[in-house]
Each structure stands twice: as C-alpha cells, then as structure tokens.
Amino acid sequence: MSMDEQNLDQAAGPNLMSIERKRNHSELFIEESKRLIMECEKASKRMQHNADKRLDQRVRDIRFLKKELEIKLEEIILEIESLIVLSNRVEKALEACQEPLRVTMVCLEERKKRSHREKQHDEVYGELLMEKEGIERTAALLHKLIEQIGEQIRLNRSAKYHIEKDLKEKFEAQGIDDCCALMTRHSLNNHQMASENAALPIMAVTPKEWENISDINLTKAEEQKANTLSLKALVESVLDQTASDMQFQFHATVTAFAVNIREIKDAKNKMEDHLSRIMTECNCQQRNMDELLQAIREKENFLSVAEARLSLRSQRPGKEQCHDPAQAMLLAEVQEHTSQINKMRTAVAQSEEKLRILVSCQVELKENIKIKANSLYIDEVVCTNIRRPVIIQNF
Template sequence: MKYSIHQWNQHNNAKIQHAQRARTIVESLRDEATRALEETSKHTKNTQRAVTTRLNQRVQKVDHWQGEIEHKLHELNSEIDTLLNLKENVNEALKATVEPVKINRHCQALREQRTDVENVHDIVEKDLAKEIDVILSCSDVLADCIEQITEQIRKNRSARYHLEKDKKDKLTAHSIDDEASQLHNNMANAQRRPLTAKVTLEGYSTPSQWQDFTEVNVAKAEKERDNSRDLRGVVEGILKRTTENMTEANRKCSFQFSERVKETKIAKKKMTSELDHVMQEVSALEKSILDLEEGIKAKEGSLMVCETRMEMRQARPNYEYCVDSPHKQLRAENSQINENISRLVELLHDATVQMKDLKRQQLELQEEIKIKENTIYIDEVCCIAERESISFKFF
C-alpha cells in the first residue's frame, strides 16, 4: 500500500510537531533545571554557610565556657592547695598541744610528791588544772577544724572533678565542631553518611539543658570556693585565738609557779632564821643548865658546912645548948640554902623541860625546812625547768 502526498505531508508535519513539542518541553525543563540548579546551589551554599556560622558560634560558646571552667578550676586548685597548707598548719598546731599536756600532767604528778602541809591545794594547782583544760579544749577545736577542712577539700575536689569532666567533654566537642566548621565539599573526609540523618534525638540535651549543666557546675565551684574562703577565715581566727588562749594560760600558770616558789623560799628563809635562833637558845640554855647544876653542887658544900655546924653545936651540954645568935643564924642559913637549892632545882627542871621543847622545835624546823626544800626542788628545779620548753606559736 502506497501513501499519498497528502499523507506523506501529514506524517512529516506530525513528526515535526511532535519534535517541536518535545523540544519545547525539553527547553522548559532545561530552563527549570537551570533555575533549580541555581536556586538549589544558592540555597545549599546559604544553608551550609548558615550551618558553618552556627558551628563557629557554637565553638565560640564552647570557648567562652571553657574559659569560665578554666578560671574556676584555677581558683579551685588554688583553694585546695591553700586548704592543704592550712590543714598542715592546723595539724602542726594540734601536735604542738601534745607535749604541753604531757608536761602539765607530769608537773601535777610531781607536785603530788609534796609532803605534809606542803601538799596544799594552792593557786598553782588550780592554774595547772585550768591550763590543761584550755589546752585540751583547744586541741578538740583544732581536731574539729581538721575534719571541716578535710570535708571542704573533698567537696572542692568533687566540684573540680565535675568541672574537669565538663572541660574534657567541651574540649572534645570544641575539636569536633571546629573541624566540622572547616569542612568543605572538596575535602576527602566529606562523604555520604545517609544513616546519620535518621538518628533520633532521644537522649540528647537541649541548648538550655547544656548551658544549665555547665552553669550548675560553675555555680557549685563558686559556692565551694566561697565556702573554702569562709572556712579559711574561721580556721585562721581559731588558730590565732587558741594560740593566744594557750599562751595566756601557760603564762599565768608559769607566773604562779614563780610566785609560789618565792613564797616557799621566804617561808624557808624565815624557818632557817628561826632555826638559827633556836640553836643559839639551845646553846645558851645548855650553858644555863650547866651553871645551874654547878650552882646546886656549890650550894651543897655550904649546906654540908651549915648542917655539920648545927650538928656539932647540938653537943653543947646543959645550959650551953642555948638558942643563941649563931644558932638562929645557922638555922636561917640552912633555910636559905635549901630555898636557894630548891629554886635552882626548879629552874633546872624548867630548863630541862624547855631544852626538850627547844630540841623538838629544832627537829621540827629542820624537818620543815627539808619539806620546803623538797617543794622548791619539785616546783623550781623539776616543774619550772621542764615548763620552759613549752612554746605555743601561731602556725
């Protein structure tokens, strides 16, 4: 079957029309594609630029908080070091109370060795008791300070741990975001990772949560830093006050020791002086006793002569046995000699009694002086000398 010219023309026109329609569609599509390419390219670049800007802003934010964290870490580290030094000072102050307590108790034990009336509850004993009470009270306060400092150091280290962990995470995030912000299309590590866009946001923090987390860590660090400074101020005040209290108690006690030694030495000096007088009296009384004994002995000779005369005159016969003047004088002499002897014997007895009392007083004074010497030795040679090593210094 052959086609006509009309059919041939129709066929050709149809093909041309179909081609023209196809070309028109293609031209329209190409125009749209060109526009789309331009628009998507511009949009993609703008979007990528916006993301880069956001990443840079994020890096700056992380930089800011890293700076804050670094500053707080520096303050915390400084506070921890300062508290460790303060703790060491308080430890030294606490150790310094051990020896004074030991010396105080030794002094109290030594003073228990005082004998007789010297074992008196004097002001020294009262001040020794006050001194050890002050020292023990101060040591309890210092021990409590050490516990508080230890606890504050623990809190500071806890705050530092959270800051360091946050800092480490921010360093990692900073490195990632900084690298991501510098990434461009022609870099080798820019590859398709379609699955990352499908990751859900569950478990991720929001920007406000992220900032709140860091602010809480920073606020905790600031709080512990402030608490540390307050505690240091309190503890340093306690160190000064306890040192002053213990020094004052020690000064008062040492002063009373010196005063007590002076009083005891004065008492001993008085007794020594009295002992000298007593011993002088003993010597004088011994001479008086010897004189009395010799006087009595001398009177016995006169008495014998008198009595012999009287006996001889009794042999006178008859009226010659007359109560004459010699007879009366002999009787008067006899009476006088006997009275004198009795007086001397009585004085000798009294002197002997007084000699015994003087000897007893001499022994008592000598014993009392020994007791005083023992007290002086305990207080001055033992206690005061040992207490000279006590020294309370402000650490």
C-alpha cells in the same frame, strides 16, 4: 483458555502495542528519577550549608564558655593552694600544742604517784587540770579547723573537678564540631559511623540546659570561693586568741606549785613517828604468836600419846573390847587435847591477823613516806624544772 487457543496466540507473534506502552512508561520513570535526584541534591546542599552555619555558631558558643570556665578554674586552683598553705599553718600550731600538753601530762602523771590521801584536788592539781583542758580545747579547735579546711579543700576540688570535666567535654565537643564543619561527602572515606550515629543520644539536652550546666559549675565555684574567704578570716581570729589563752594559764600553773611543798614535809615527819611505834608493836605480836605455836606443838605431843593408847587398846581380843573407865578417860583426854589445840590455833590465827594488820600499816606508812619524799621531789624538782624551758609561742 484451551491448548488450541494458546497455540494460536503464540503463532500470531508478540503484542507490540503492549510492549510500546511498557517502554514509554520506563522512559517517563527515568525522567522523573532524574528530576528527583536534582531536587534531592539541591536540598542536600542547602541543608549542609545551613548545618555549617549552625556548627560555626556552636563552636563560637563553646569557645566562649570554655574561656569563662578556664578563668574560674584558675581562681579555684589559687584558692585550693592558699587553703593548703593555711592548713599547714594550723597543723604547725597543733603540733606546737603537743609539747606544753606533754609537760602538763607529765606533771599530772608524776603527781599521780602519790598516795590516795595525797591525790586531793589541791590548787596545783586544779591549775594543772585547767591547763590540760585548755590545751586540749585548743588542740580540738585546731583539729576541727583542719577538718573544716580539709572539707573546704574537698569542696573546692569538687568544683575544680566539675569545671575540668566540663572543659574536657567542651574541648571534645569543639573538636567534633570542628571536624563536622570541615567534613564533606568526599572526605568520608567509607566511614560507616555517620549512618549508625545519626539518631539523637538518649541523654540529649536542650541548648538551654546545656548552657545551664556550665552556669551551675561557675556558680558553685564562686560560692566555694566566698566560703574560702570566710574560713580564712575565722582561722586567723582563732589562732590569735588561743595562743593568748594558753600563755595566761601556763603562768598561773607555775605559781601554784610552791604551796604544797611545806604540807608534804609536815605529813612526812608525822608518818615517820607512827612507823617507829608500829614496828615495836609488830615485834611484840610476833613473839606472842611464836609462844602460841610452841604451846600447840607441846599439846600435840600429849594428843599423840593418847591417840596411840586408844589405837593400841583397839587390838585387844573381842571379849576384852569393853568400854572400861580407862577407855573413857582416854577418849576424854583426846577430846580435851583437841579442844585446847583448836583454841590455841584460833588464837594463832587471830595473832596472825593482827600481825598482818600491823605489817600492812607498816608497809602503808613506808610507802606513804616514800611517796611523800617522791611527791616533794616531783613538785620541787621534776615539775618545776620541766616546765621552766617551755614557752607558749604565737601561732
């Protein structure tokens, strides 16, 4: 359009027909908007009413499951307390094994102080060993029971934890749903969370899955309650049997101690006789060694003279350094003295070895006699007296 035509249109004034159409369209849009607002408001009230009914039903469902969980929680707490009492009883039974075991170990340790020939597997040793093994088996069994009870307590506490967690979550969910049931558009107070949390959570579950979670927790708690009852019956049976077995073996060991005393006395008398003869032979061997040493000292004096002569003759003038008969005799004398000294030193070493063997026998006999006397004291005094006040009690 040219500039002249535009000037003509502006001079003609606004297009009233066009303006009228635009105004009519605006009025129609306003009417349609009002109808849309009314329909949306009715729909919102209807949906809010339905949501209120669903929320109320949800709260009743939560309250029902909460009641079931609270009952099961009380039951599992009682089972945990009863297991703690039972565990303390088993621990006391385990402590009651310590004194009999200590006495048995003291007897075994005291009897270890005897010589190697004394450390034979006699009847006393066999009974003490069976007694020790029996008490240790009992202690190991009781310790295992304590571990089993501890594990059952752990499982019960795990079930308790999941129930408590489920109850806590349901308490929070009930509070939220109660708030939702009471919430209106007038009570939002500029809350912006509604629009932000409108989307479903990532870990959302179905109503059936939600109900199954609590059912699983209730079932696990019931299973642990049944396991607790079975464990209690087992512990009672073990406590009765172990006390009876320990009493029988303890009395059998006491009977075996008297047999070994006479044998210890006879062996001690024989060793004392051998000790007397060994000491006499030691004195003879010591005198023999002293005589050999004296002979070596005298021989070394002769060797010193011969070596001094050879040393002095080595200072002769060069032309006089000849291997004459005197030089040969001196060299032969040194060799002979050295050979005889070596033989006597060998004899001294042999005499020392024989004396060492005799002294070793003497020491061994003295030690054995001492151990025999100590063994007699151990069996007749120490072990008998230490075992007398020990009483195996029922657990």
